[in-house]
Amino acid sequence: MAAPIVVMGVSGSGKSTVGAALAQRLRVPFADADDFHPPANIAKMSAGKPLDDADRYPWLEAIGAWLAQRCASGGVMSCSALKRKYRDQLRAHCPGTEFVHLSGSREVIARRQASRPGHFMPASLLDSQFATLEPLGDDERGVTIDVDQSIDEIVETYLAARR
Numbered sequence: 001m002a003a004p005i006v007v008m009g010v011s012g013s014g015k016s017t018v019g020a021a022l023a024q025r026l027r028v029p030f031a032d033a034d035d036f037h038p039p040a041n042i043a044k045m046s047a048g049k050p051l052d053d054a055d056r057y058p059w060l061e062a063i064g065a066w067l068a069q070r071c072a073s074g075g076v077m078s079c080s081a082l083k084r085k086y087r088d089q090l091r092a093h094c095p096g097t098e099f100v101h102l103s104g105s106r107e108v109i110a111r112r113q114a115s116r117p118g119h120f121m122p123a124s125l126l127d128s129q130f131a132t133l134e135p136l137g138d139d140e141r142g143v144t145i146d147v148d149q150s151i152d153e154i155v156e157t158y159l160a161a162r163r
Helices: 014-024 040-045 052-070 083-092 104-116 122-130 151-162
Strands: 005-008 030-032 076-078 098-103 142-146
Touching: 005 014, 005 030, 005 052, 005 083, 014 030, 014 076, 014 098, 014 151, 040 122, 052 076, 104 122, 142 151
Parallel strands: 005 076, 005 098, 030 076, 098 142
Antiparallel strands: none
């Protein structure tokens, strides 16, 4: 079986939806990194304040532990993983982890965010997400996919790139 996959990108890029569809297609477990946030992180983001690295460290460790349990059997995690050092922290738990970067313009992402009322991440934090984003490096296992297409097309694009 393949190593775990992290579907990454800014808030509103479709990580959870694509991750769930990909996990279903691959018949592996799915988890959403949002469910691993401690209440303090959710409160901070709900108040419109971006998380700092100290906030993210224990959250990423919990996600990494989930990935480590699935190094041999596979799984899909949706997680922003915006910075290289965050992805490195996750890879420290399971070195073979692959990343699917869901990429899109600020306009496309803002339109998607507007369609999810009630999410704890307010649209006002989108600029900080784009400012933080470090795209996948050439030496990182993964693929970047444009989000301005259907979920099925995104999944098919990933599976074709993986072959």
